[in-house]
Amino acid sequence: MDLFSCPQSDQNLLPFDGEVIYHGILLDANESERFFNVLMEKIDWYNDRSVIYGKEIITKRKVAWYGSKDFSYTYSGFTRVATPWIEELLTLKQLVELYTDSMYNSCLLNLYHSGEEGMAWHSDGEKDLVDNGSIACLSLGAQRRFDFKHKQSGDKKGFELANGSLIEMKGETQKHWLHRIAPTKKVTEPRISLTFRQMK
Numbered sequence: 001m002d003l004f005s006c007p008q009s010d011q012n013l014l015p016f017d018g019e020v021i022y023h024g025i026l027l028d029a030n031e032s033e034r035f036f037n038v039l040m041e042k043i044d045w046y047n048d049r050s051v052i053y054g055k056e057i058i059t060k061r062k063v064a065w066y067g068s069k070d071f072s073y074t075y076s077g078f079t080r081v082a083t084p085w086i087e088e089l090l091t092l093k094q095l096v097e098l099y100t101d102s103m104y105n106s107c108l109l110n111l112y113h114s115g116e117e118g119m120a121w122h123s124d125g126e127k128d129l130v131d132n133g134s135i136a137c138l139s140l141g142a143q144r145r146f147d148f149k150h151k152q153s154g155d156k157k158g159f160e161l162a163n164g165s166l167i168e169m170k171g172e173t174q175k176h177w178l179h180r181i182a183p184t185k186k187v188t189e190p191r192i193s194l195t196f197r198q199m200k
Helices: 029-042 087-100
Strands: 002-004 019-025 046-052 055-067 072-075 078-081 106-112 119-122 135-141 144-150 156-161 165-170 177-181 191-197
Touching (some): 029 087, 029 191, 046 078, 087 135, 087 191
Parallel strands (some): 002 156
Antiparallel strands (some): 046 055, 055 106, 072 078, 106 191, 135 165, 135 191
16 A cells, blocks of 8 residues: 655645545644634534444444535435534635635534544445535544545555645546545544535
8 A cells, every 4th residue: 555644735646537636734733723622612513323234333433514505415324414504614614615726515524532433435426416526624633544445446545634634535536436544543632524525
């Protein structure tokens, strides 16, 4: 596996069949900590649910779903309805839009309490999302590894998501690549992932 510990800003991290752009660190440590603490307090967090082999699973990881209107978003066998934006999310959305030159109308947030919580291999190809649209991921808190695996060839790419950093997945990435946050016992601090999305 190729592992980029510190990718160059605006570099496409995928070798083919998609675009994953690393936009660098948007927020310094103090700004990241301030937003992290506000989101921990003000976001309406809840444990995520999924259906695996017909059985409902409740995750330790918590999520929240916000948007410009009450968008319905169905994944892992459940439908969520978006909560209206809070001021801090709108501020971060505008910052992300400036760097990606794209507009977003929703945000799925994930709270990982420690490295023992992760996200299995998946792609964000749900019918509710704009085809080949942009998904921008802003990371706050603990540094975590982000992995990609090509659906056909099995090629893998991975790199570290630093505190305050932004990556963007767009084009045909979701069609050809899976991604994950691998669990690890080496990380004991929490992380919040804000994935700004384009709903139809």
